Amino acid sequence: MFSGPSLGSVLDWLAEEPGADTASAVNGYSVTLAPGTVNDQFPILATRKDGLPYTVRESGPIWLIYPYDSSEQFRTDLIYSQSVWQLTNLTIGPE
Numbered sequence: 001m002f003s004g005p006s007l008g009s010v011l012d013w014l015a016e017e018p019g020a021d022t023a024s025a026v027n028g029y030s031v032t033l034a035p036g037t038v039n040d041q042f043p044i045l046a047t048r049k050d051g052l053p054y055t056v057r058e059s060g061p062i063w064l065i066y067p068y069d070s071s072e073q074f075r076t077d078l079i080y081s082q083s084v085w086q087l088t089n090l091t092i093g094p095e
Contacts (some may be wrong), residue, residue: 002046
C-alpha cells in the first residue's frame with residue numbers, strides 16, 4: 001500500500017490552485033495533469049510503500065499515483081498516463 005500527502009494538500013500548503021501542472025520523471029517522461037484530475041484526496045505523492053521509503057529501483061522515491069482499485073474512474077488511459085513514478089520535478093503553472 002502506498003502512502004504520502006495528496007498533491008492537492010501540497011498545493012494548498014503552497015497556496016496554489018491546480019492548473020497546468022507538469023510532472024516529470026527521472027527517465028525524461030513528462031505529462032501535464034489534465035484539469036479536474038487533482039483534488040484534495042488524489043493523486044497522492046507516494047513516498048512510502050507498505051510504510052517504508054522505497055527506492056528508484058522500486059519506482060520511487062516519489063510516485064504520483066491515483067487509487068486505481070477504489071473506482072473505475074481511476075482506470076483510464078488518461079489517469080494511467082498521469083501516474084508518474086520516479087518523480088523528479090513538479091512544475092506548478094496557471095491554467
